[in-house]
Amino acid sequence: MKKRFLIIAFIAVAxxxxxxxxxxxxxxxxxxxxxxxxxxxxxxxxxKNCPHxxxxxxxxxxxxxxxxxxxxxxxxxxxxxxxxxxxxEVLAAPKKEGFNLLGYIMPFLALFAAVGVIVLxxxxxxxxxxxxxxxxxxxxxxxxxxDIDKQIEKELEEMD
Amino acid sequence: MxxxxxxxxxxxxxxxxxxxxxxxVIGVVRKDLRFVTSARRGIYAIFFLATTSTGVxxxxxxxxxxxxxxxxxxxxxxxxLHYKIAALWGGNDGSLLFWIFGLASFAALMAFQNRKDRSxxxxxxxxxxxxxxxxxxxxxxxxxxxxxxTFPPSxxxxxxxxxxxxxxxxxxxxxxxxxxxxxxxxxxxxAFAVAALLTRELxxxxxxxxxxxxxxxxxxxxxxxxxxxxxxxxxxGWGGFWAWDPVENASFIPWLTATAYLHSVMIxxxxxxxxxxxxxxIVITFALTIFGTFLVRSGVLQxxxxxxVSEMGPYxxxxxxxxxxxxxxxxxxxxxDLKSDNNQLESFLSREATFLLNNVILLxxxxxxxxxxxxxxxxxxxxxxxxxxxxxxxxxxNTPLFLILLIITGICPLIGWRKASPENLRRNFVVPTxxxxxxxxxxxxxxxxxxxxxxxxxxxxxxxxxxFMEYYRGVKARKKLKGEGTxxxxxxxxxxxxxxxxxxxxxxxxxxxxxxxxxxxVFVTEKAKNLHIGETMEIGDYKLKYEAxxxxxxxxxxxxxxFLSVYKxxxxxxxxxxxxxxxxxxxxxxxxxxxxxxxLKEDLFVILAAFEKDxxxxxxAIINPLINWMWIGACLAIFGGFYVxxxxxxxxxxx
Numbered sequence: 001m002k003k004r005f006l007i008i009a010f011i012a013v014a015x016x017x018x019x020x021x022x023x024x025x026x027x028x029x030x031x032x033x034x035x036x037x038x039x040x041x042x043x044x045x046x047x048k049n050c051p052h053x054x055x056x057x058x059x060x061x062x063x064x065x066x067x068x069x070x071x072x073x074x075x076x077x078x079x080x081x082x083x084x085x086x087x088x089e090v091l092a093a094p095k096k097e098g099f100n101l102l103g104y105i106m107p108f109l110a111l112f113a114a115v116g117v118i119v120l121x122x123x124x125x126x127x128x129x130x131x132x133x134x135x136x137x138x139x140x141x142x143x144x145x146x147d148i149d150k151q152i153e154k155e156l157e158e159m160d
Numbered sequence: 161m162x163x164x165x166x167x168x169x170x171x172x173x174x175x176x177x178x179x180x181x182x183x184x185v186i187g188v189v190r191k192d193l194r195f196v197t198s199a200r201r202g203i204y205a206i207f208f209l210a211t212t213s214t215g216v217x218x219x220x221x222x223x224x225x226x227x228x229x230x231x232x233x234x235x236x237x238x239x240x241l242h243y244k245i246a247a248l249w250g251g252n253d254g255s256l257l258f259w260i261f262g263l264a265s266f267a268a269l270m271a272f273q274n275r276k277d278r279s280x281x282x283x284x285x286x287x288x289x290x291x292x293x294x295x296x297x298x299x300x301x302x303x304x305x306x307x308x309x310t311f312p313p314s315x316x317x318x319x320x321x322x323x324x325x326x327x328x329x330x331x332x333x334x335x336x337x338x339x340x341x342x343x344x345x346x347x348x349x350x351a352f353a354v355a356a357l358l359t360r361e362l363x364x365x366x367x368x369x370x371x372x373x374x375x376x377x378x379x380x381x382x383x384x385x386x387x388x389x390x391x392x393x394x395x396x397g398w399g400g401f402w403a404w405d406p407v408e409n410a411s412f413i414p415w416l417t418a419t420a421y422l423h424s425v426m427i428x429x430x431x432x433x434x435x436x437x438x439x440x441x442i443v444i445t446f447a448l449t450i451f452g453t454f455l456v457r458s459g460v461l462q463x464x465x466x467x468x469v470s471e472m473g474p475y476x477x478x479x480x481x482x483x484x485x486x487x488x489x490x491x492x493x494x495x496x497d498l499k500s501d502n503n504q505l506e507s508f509l510s511r512e513a514t515f516l517l518n519n520v521i522l523l524x525x526x527x528x529x530x531x532x533x534x535x536x537x538x539x540x541x542x543x544x545x546x547x548x549x550x551x552x553x554x555x556x557x558n559t560p561l562f563l564i565l566l567i568i569t570g571i572c573p574l575i576g577w578r579k580a581s582p583e584n585l586r587r588n589f590v591v592p593t594x595x596x597x598x599x600x601x602x603x604x605x606x607x608x609x610x611x612x613x614x615x616x617x618x619x620x621x622x623x624x625x626x627x628f629m630e631y632y633r634g635v636k637a638r639k640k641l642k643g644e645g646t647x648x649x650x651x652x653x654x655x656x657x658x659x660x661x662x663x664x665x666x667x668x669x670x671x672x673x674x675x676x677x678x679x680x681x682v683f684v685t686e687k688a689k690n691l692h693i694g695e696t697m698e699i700g701d702y703k704l705k706y707e708a709x710x711x712x713x714x715x716x717x718x719x720x721x722x723f724l725s726v727y728k729x730x731x732x733x734x735x736x737x738x739x740x741x742x743x744x745x746x747x748x749x750x751x752x753x754x755x756x757x758x759x760l761k762e763d764l765f766v767i768l769a770a771f772e773k774d775x776x777x778x779x780x781a782i783i784n785p786l787i788n789w790m791w792i793g794a795c796l797a798i799f800g801g802f803y804v805x806x807x808x809x810x811x812x813x814x815x
Contacts, residue, residue, distance in 0.1 A: 031686060038548040044405050046550060049398035051326065054748060092550035094535075099543050103535045107528035107557050114520045122513055125505040 029075055033065050036075075037082055038092045046092050163228060166216030167308040170257075173209040173264070174298040176202050181291035184284035188359075196284045203264075203271045203287060206294070210264035214257055217307055218248055227316045230254055230307045236322035236745055238716035246333045247323050252457055252472075253307035255340060259453070260297050262337075262344040263290065270348055270373070280365060285355035286348075293347055296479050300472060322716065322745030331391035339384025339411050343449035345377025346418065350446035350487070353439055357490040362435060362497050367425055372805055374425070374442075378418045379801030385411055386794040397752035399684065399765050399782040401790070402677075404554040409533045410452035413526045417445040420522035423515050430577065431512065435498040436491060437519070443487040448526075450480045455533075506579035514572045521565045528557045555681075563615050566674055569667055570623035573630055592629075596622040616678040620671045627664045627671075634661065658804050665800030672793025679786025680763075688769065688780040699781045702764055703727040707735070709775050717743040719753070722768045722777050726757060733757075738768040738779070763787050 034048035039058045043050050047065075050058035061082070068078045082090050094100035180202040187195030217230070221244045226232040234247040234254070249255045267290045274283050301307065311317070349370035356366040388408060389401040402408060421441040427434050454476035491498065505512055532549045539547045574588040599618040608614055631650065634657070638649035654661050689697040691706040698704075707723040721739040725732050736755035743749070757764040763784040770778040 036552065038550050044550075045396075045398070045403050049396070049400060049403060051396040051398065051751075052749065054750065087546060089546040089548050092548060093553035093556070094539065094547040094549065100539060100547060103532070103539065103549065103553070104557060107524060107531055107561075110527050110531075111520070111524040111561070114524060115517075118516050118520055119508075122505055122508055122516065126507060 030062075030065055030069060033069075033075055033078055034062060036079060036092055037061065037090050040086060040090060162216050162219060163225075163308050163310060166213045166220075167306065169209040169213040169216070170260075170298065170302050170306075170308070173206050173213070173260070174295065174302050176206050176209065177291045177294045177298060180206070181288045181295065184287040184291070188281050188284045193278065196287075199284060199287050200271045200275060203267050203291075207264045207268035210261045214248070214261040217254060217257060218245065221245070221247055224320070226318070226320050227310045227313070228307070229309045229311060232311070232317050232320040234320070234323050236320040236716060238744070239320075239323055240328075240716075242330070242333055243323055243328050246327065246336075249336045249340065250323055250327055250332070253301070253305040253309075255336065256297060256301050256305060257307050258337065259340055259344055260294065260301060262341045263294050263297065263347055266341075266344060266348055266373075267291075267294070274369070280359075280361060282352065282355035282359040282361050282366060285358050286351045289351035289354045290347060293351070293483070296475075300475060304472060304475070322743065325717070325741065325743045325746050325749060325751045326395055328743075329391060329395045331387050331394065335384055335387035335391055338380050338387060342377050342379075342381030342384050343411075343414070343452060345373060345380055346414065346442075346446050346449050348373040348377070349442050353442045354487055354490060357439070357487075357494050360494065360497055362494065364429055364432065367428055367438065371425070374418065374422060375801060375805055378415070378422060379798055379805070381411065381415045381418065382794070382798055382801060385415055386791070386798070389794075390791065393787075394754065394756070395751070397754050397767050399686070399767075399784060401680070401787070404529075404532070404551050406533050407452075407456050409529050410448075410455040413529050413533075414445050414448035414452060416522050416526040416529070417441055417448060420519045420526075421445060423522075424519050427512055427515055433512070436495065439491050439498065440488075441519075443484065443491070446487075447480055447484045448530075450476060450483070454480065509575060509580045509582075509585065511572060511575050511577045514568060514575055518565070518568050518572065521561055521568060525558060525561045525565065528561060529554070532557065559612055562674070563612065563619060566616065566623060566671070567619045569670065570619065570626045573626050573664075592622045592625045595625050610682050613678050613682045616674055620675050623671050624668065627668050630664055631661065654803075658806060658808065662800050662804035665803060666797045669793040669795070669797030669800055672789045672796065674793075676786050676788065676790025676793060680784040680790065683785045685783040686780070687782075688778060690776055690778050692774075692776055697779060697781065699764075700762070700783045701728055702781075702783075704736075704766065704779065704781060706777060706779070709771060709777060716745070717741045720768070720771055722771070722779070724755075724766065724779070726764065736764075736766055738766045740768050740771065758788055760788055761785065 031048060035046050037047045039045055039047050039050040039055060039061075041050060041052055041055045041057045043052060043055070045051065047058045047061050052058070065078055068081065073081075079091070088094065094103060096104055180199045183195045183199040183202065187193065187197075187199060217228075219225075220228050220231045221235050222241070224231075224235070224237050226235075230251060230253045231247075234250045235244055239247065247254070249258045267287070270290070271287065274286075277283050352366040352370045356362055385408075388411065392403065392408075393399075393401040418441075421438060424434050424441060425438050428438050454473060457472050457476070507513070532553050535549050536547050539545065570592065574585075574592070576584065580588075596618045599621040600614050603614050603617055608617075631653070634653045635646060635649040638644050638653055639646065642649070642652075644652060685700055687697065687699045691697060693706055693708065696703050696705045703726075705725040705727065707725055709720065709722050711718060711720050713719075719739045719741045721737050724736050724738070726734045726736055734757055736757060738755040739753045741751050741753055743751070752767050752769070755766045757766075763782075765782040765784055767780040767782075768777060769780045
């Protein structure tokens with residue numbers, strides 16, 4: 001019972017953390033927008049990080065973002081303009097909608113499935129069953145012991 | 161003449177590899193050692209031929225032999241000597257030759273190591289598997305992308321096109337070879353695994369024989385990855401170290417699966433369990449190394465690192481599919497033999513179970529990274545729309561997985577093999593958990609509000625404490641048992657239990673990498689400003705004063721250098737010189753050479769973004785907190801890897 005609770009808790013924590021928005025940025029809105037958009041020059045980096053000094057896409061895009069911001073446009077409005085001009089490809093990460101939602105969910109589905117399989121396998125391998133887990137077997141006392149120092153001493157003796 | 165020798169060496173190596181593959185099998189089938197011995201000598205010959213071929217190409221670079229198309233494409237007369245050497249693997253053809261050289265070297269070493277082993281039939285089969293893989297690469301090199309292709313005499317250029325400026329950095333001398341040879345190294349354990357499956361010798365012998373090969377390859381791959389990150393940080397000039405680029409991901413994914421294998425194999429050695437799982441992991445790791453090699457050459461995904469579109473993609477796909485299908489087919493065929501009679505766990509609360517969880521998280525990370533890398537292709541197939549999966553996606557998906565992995569690194573050593581009682585757990589977990597909570601509270605009190613950063617730093621405290629306690633208890637036990645002083649006890653502990661305590665060095669290094677990566681990703685500060693001579697800009701505790709701008713000429717480039725004085729607390733501490741380089745052969749692609757002031761607390765990263773004729777410059781300055789802990793941690797982990805590779809310090813007991 002306690003194990004099931006732990007598994008559910010693990011899944012809940014993982015789900016919550018997965019939905020936590022991660023921002024790798026500490027800069028201003030200009031910087032945030034540049035990180036949200038991918039450079040289409042072929043470098044595969046964001047507009048902000050494009051390594052090409054005379055990039056035909058990133059440099060004009062940065063200037064445009066600056067211009068839009070000075071006009072009072074919001075981050076979402078600016079991103080929408082870029083998407084309407086260049087397609088969804090310009091977004092550094094796909095929107096969490098439609099088929100692309102699968103992109104975000106799949107790794108966690110796979111993880112939960114794998115954890116589930118592992119739990120089932122371990123349950124199958126545990127000789128004494130989950131209910132007996134909390135009882136300490138004599139072998140366990142010898143192996144891990146009530147005192148970890150004894151275990152290390154034992155291993156060191158074996159070693160020498 | 162030399163070119164002909166280089167080309168002929170490759171062709172002979174190709175024929176020889178076919179001979180070795182066949183002779184090894186005949187040797188086993190007929191139980192005739194002469195064939196096996198002949199095959200082994202054939203491997204030595206292939207090593208000699210591959211070395212000759214590589215040497216000829218290297219010589220062509222060093223002597224500016226532009227009659228060779230490959231040399232003309234990646235070198236020039238004015239290129240520095242060290243970059244001429246690095247240009248050898250700077251393009252597709254040369255890097256494949258370098259792969260062949262690596263595999264031939266490893267095969268020869270492996271054959272030499274096992275030259276006296278006549279009791280295991282899988283050794284000759286190992287030769288065969290390695291040769292089949294070598295034959296594939298030799299086919300590509302001899303018939304598709306021969307690095308010795310030449311221009312007709314009338315069309316030989318006077319000078320080469322030069323090496324891509326972004327590759328003209330010291331990191332490029334070490335990063336690609338480490339990565340390529342890390343990939344190549346996993347061929348050896350893969351070959352042993354397949355050979356063990358073929359011969360049904362499925363005990364732990366092949367695992368023990370490949371233990372050091374696996375760790376060696378893992379260490380090389382670690383060096384390759386971290387040097388790639390360092391290259392990105394220094395050379396690309398954007399202040400970051402990892403952009404989740406497809407090619408970066410392609411080298412990170414096999415590193416993850418190999419890390420999982422290195423852990424799970426311990427359970428097979430100790431408990432004779434997880435045989436199927438370990439087979440799966442080594443096969444998937446090898447397949448992923450081929451996938452990485454494919455990705456950098458296929459042109460299917462855009463990357464700053466790739467070699468551009470080539471015709472080799474389908475060949476790699478077919479080869480990867482075939483080798484994986486055969487290996488997985490063998491695992492299924494031998495499933496009954498692989499199933500361990502000893503698959504018994506006393507409890508969920510055992511080190512075995514936490515190792516399995518560690519494996520699951522590492523594989524989940526590998527899957528998430530692979531999934532994100534190929535998802536643009538999947539999405540385009542499904543919806544017809546082109547999308548991009550970049551850093552924000554990976555930050556969202558991978559960060560929680562990294563954090564779980566981090567905390568498991570600390571939990572594992574606290575739980576004993578077989579079964580731990582609740583009393584043991586309470587005893588071992590109380591102090592590190594209190595430290596974890598204390599760290600989190602302190603960070604919150606000191607106004608840190610980034611949840612993932614708080615989790616990372618507090619989990620790191622937990623893990624570092626458990627590692628420290630492992631050393632402390634070991635030293636204490638030695639002092640008590642052997643009467644040694646603290647330092648001697650520590651040295652002996654490290655020397656006599658390299659795998660265990662060297663492993664903890666790796667863990668400590670990885671924790672530092674986590675700390676550095678988090679600090680520099682989450683708390684980065686950035687500022688850009690146009691400056692006239694004499695003007696200043698401030699960032700963090702630093703003030704930068706623009707003193708002068710000058711140009712300087714080198715044989716193959718011209719540089720514009722800005723001189724900026726760095727002040728901290730009103731005191732001038734350094735003059736830094738960010739520059740912009742204009743390579744003669746790549747005029748349209750100026751590169752930024754950043755100036756970095758490194759301290760353990762943070763890096764001051766200064767880029768000369770632009771300059772005008774009136775000497776106005778645009779400076780972009782970045783403060784990257786804690787980033788040097790990442791490099792230090794990586795060095796420690798790599799040192800730990802090599803340390804574990806050292807010969808066993810234990811005295812051998814005579815039977």
